[in-house]
Amino acid sequence: MKIYIGSDHAGVEVKEFTKELFKKRGYEVEDLGTHSTERVDYPDIAKEVATAVSKDLDSQGVLICGTGIGMSISANKIKGIRAAEVFDYYTASMARAHNDANILCFGARVVGLGVVESIVEAWCNTPFEGGRHAKRVEKITSLEK
Ligand code: RB5
Numbered sequence: 001m002k003i004y005i006g007s008d009h010a011g012v013e014v015k016e017f018t019k020e021l022f023k024k025r026g027y028e029v030e031d032l033g034t035h036s037t038e039r040v041d042y043p044d045i046a047k048e049v050a051t052a053v054s055k056d057l058d059s060q061g062v063l064i065c066g067t068g069i070g071m072s073i074s075a076n077k078i079k080g081i082r083a084a085e086v087f088d089y090y091t092a093s094m095a096r097a098h099n100d101a102n103i104l105c106f107g108a109r110v111v112g113l114g115v116v117e118s119i120v121e122a123w124c125n126t127p128f129e130g131g132r133h134a135k136r137v138e139k140i141t142s143l144e145k
Pocket of ligand 1: 008010011042065066067068069070071
């Protein structure tokens with residue numbers, strides 16, 4: 001599984017930590033920036049990661065900003081993307097199991113590193129349940145213009 005990852009300046013340190021968690025699990029990780037604490041605009045990074053995932057629907061994405069809000073709002077503007085902001089193990093596992101989310105978003109100023117570990121564990125270990133949830137995910141797709 002390939003993971004495209006990105007953050008703004010607020011998430012850049014947590015991005016480094018998160019990259020290692022995915023690499024340890026055997027994922028191929030491509031970092032699309034930002035690479036320093038110089039200020040950048042989160043929609044620019046969200047566009048890069050979401051566009052990469054939309055062109056390779058076997059891949060997944062990770063987007064980190066201060067709150068996770070701006071990244072998730074921005075990424076969901078791209079066709080084929082289901083970006084979910086999560087806060088803990090439960091919300092990360094539900095984003096995969098029920099929503100088939102393909103981009104994981106969280107806030108570097110919201111969750112601690114221990115919680116990031118549990119979020120990544122849940123994201124990696126939880127498959128989409130399909131069944132009744134598949135019809136609902138299809139309805140999400142049908143909302144795309
Ligand atoms: C940057 O200060 C902050 O606005 C950004 O990281 C994010 O939280 C936006 O949603």
